[in-house]
Amino acid sequence: MATATADVLTSRPQNEARSRSNRGDQIYLAVVTSIVWVVLAIFAGIFVVLVTGAWPAFKRFGLGFIVHTGWDPVHLVFGALPFIVGTVLVAVGAMILAGGVGLLTAVCVTEVLPRWLQGPVTWLIEMLAFIPSVVYGLFGLLVLAPLLQRTVEMWLMIHLGPRISFFNGAPYGVGYLSAIVILAVMLLPLIVTLSREALILVPREIKEAGYGLGLERWSVVWHISVPFARNGIIGAFVLALGRALGETIAVAMTIGGGFELPKTIMDQGYTLASVIANEFNEVSSNMYLSALIYCGLILFVITVIVNILAYFIVRRLSGIHGFKA
């Protein structure tokens, strides 16, 4: 036995391969890894298809497509600026409404409501996330737009219109404003849920320290809890922004449709996503189709950037607080 020891005494690095030499495991690893490859190939394929589809329009209009207005399917002149502006207007508008209401709701749910009400109210607000986009679109088109037309839009036109031209539009009902409001409702559950998760993680000791300094409850909430949860709330907002930029059907149903830059918030127009949804089956030429795909490519690039941003913000947080999106 002593001699048997001698020749294995030589140091030998352990290779990983040997530990996985089991055939079943080899198959398992191969199957799972190839699934990942397939999925990554699909994702890459989406990008490739968009680039190929957008190529004719890219050759014709170049990057100028992004900064030009004018959308003329007859003379085949296309520029996506109105839709880009529309996308930003609708997304930012919805974020302002939903961000404010959502954050305040999250504060209410975590800090104000009695414990027995917190669960049910959160659950109800989460229910909003279960409602499909098309139902929001239906409600927006048939209920909200006429309501806004009679109330908010009329008021804006009469009272703010004369002074601020951005509000000096004709109250059509459907248009940017309706799209903004309905989109804001759709973003609420996401913002409330994620902000609430961030607020819950504020350690009680920190809040107690605030009370110990003689601060009122509101000051503790506003000057201690919310700043402490700031990173989580930012993560929630970025994720919601990604959703807002890409939302299609509800916006397509309420925004009215139009190919010009918005002059007032009551105008009818399009976002990048909704112009594809509404015009795709109407295309009359290959160049028109290609221009729509070009819009899709722009949208894709924007949402990928926003989502990568969100991913890294949220991941950095998960390292710190165990925050989960």
Next chain:
Amino acid sequence: MASKLRTSSRSQKWRGVVGFTFTGVATLISLGALFSILAYLIIHGIGAIDWNFLTKEPAAVGEAGGGIAPSLLGTAILVTISMIFGVPLGVGVGIYLSEIAGETHFSRVARVSINTFIGVPSIIVGVFVYFILVKPTKTFSAVAGGLALGIIMIPIMARTTEDVLRLVPNSIREAGLALGAPRWHVMLHIVLPAARAGVITGGILAVARVAGETAPLILTALGNEYYPTSLFKPIDEITLRILKYARGPYDVWHQQAYGAALILVFGIAIGSLLLRLTTRTQSAAR
């Protein structure tokens, strides 16, 4: 000094009253949105729902009567096809991310891609499937619609699977390996069964999510007035039906749109509720 402190505390108090009032108002707005949408669906939709509505084909344009049976059937078909594509791929990716991915470049790319693609607008997926399936076959089809929904399902499914697998304590994986079980066996016979309830819940959530998707279907399934006859022909789906009826000029259509929306929303809500209850009792029994 003392009086200054007192006034500041009084203004603090006032700010508190105002602030908390605002949070209350915001919460009422959030809840109000939910209740008004549900109320409208119920008030306007309940009248549309009867036996005929569930079992008949759509009536001729603008006429009263008719139903959404082809849309319901089409929805079931599309969701089934989407699960055939989406569940295995999504679960596979989830297993990879939770069980296999190390600190390699490949796993990092996979992880970032999956998390990024959750946020890619569904209409983009519709464009993709239009070009790889609809255009080459020269027809909109159920398969194309199902494929689009399946692709949308993949990252959702992958992330929930990853999350629930991570909840399974590592110690029981070690226990399996220490008994000489190969990794695949531990995965299949210990980890997955332990996470079963979570994976199923994730699956249902993913299905609920794609069952409400409309945008990609416009470019792939298109919609139809009749019962589906082939997987390679255009097919109707409930959200496409709602879209069409909502945009139409007829009051009958609007009412039917509400009715269909009511069925869809309550279908999703009851489905998830039942699921939550059954998985909860299951995990309690374990």
Next chain:
Amino acid sequence: MSLIMSASPKLPQASVPDMGPNLTSIDGRDPGKPAFSVSNLNFYYGTHQALDEISLMIEDRIVTALIGPSGCGKSTFLRTLNRMYEVVPNTRATGSILLRSEDLFSIDLTQLRRRVGMAFQTANPFPKSIFDNVTYGPKIQGDFSRAELSDLVEESLRRAALWDEVKDKLHKSALGLSGGQQQRLCIARALALKPEVLLLDEPCSALDPISTAKIEELIVGLKDTCAIVIVTHNMQQAARVADFTGFFLMGKLIEFDRSTVIFEKPKRKETEDYITGRFG
């Protein structure tokens, strides 16, 4: 006895146990052969060296305890004995370990883990029934009839001193057992594979004194069928159950000897300091 002496001339730290006359050969095992012969074992997590030139012999049918302060390498060492470290990426072992006279690193992993059972710091039963927990290992290793499995379950649970407590609820979930029962179930699960060696990684660290006493009793009862290596923080426990004790410090095996020697008159100053509580 003399055979063993001659087998370990190069391993000065490894003392030779008195095997006693009562050993009989079962399972065709050669009772004279040590369960493990470890020479010049080094272990690395990435670039961090966790074990430094460990050499020792672990005898069959003897309880060997490994003690030392946290992070001294005792658990890492235990995990090289069934290559559990391989689940952690970027780990590397050099040197030699012989299981009986076979090169441990060449043994098929499934076979190795069958021959070298393990129980962990916290009880980790599968979320399955008690019965299924015990039969999980055997079912992977071969085909057993239902009756054989039942016998095996009873035998294993008896050896783990758990049978009387659970015999009426074999098909209930293992998660319904108390912490101490769960830990004994985990030991029974390992015993069902009839291992030659049982590795215990601080098996009592999460248990109350009564459960701990039961497990210690069970450990002593098991040593006529297999070798036992136990990592423990609890020096009294090592003194109570172990025939031999090794003291680890900063990745090195400082002293390895009969427990009576280690705990009563250790040869090295570091050992004495640790035993008497002067550090760690």
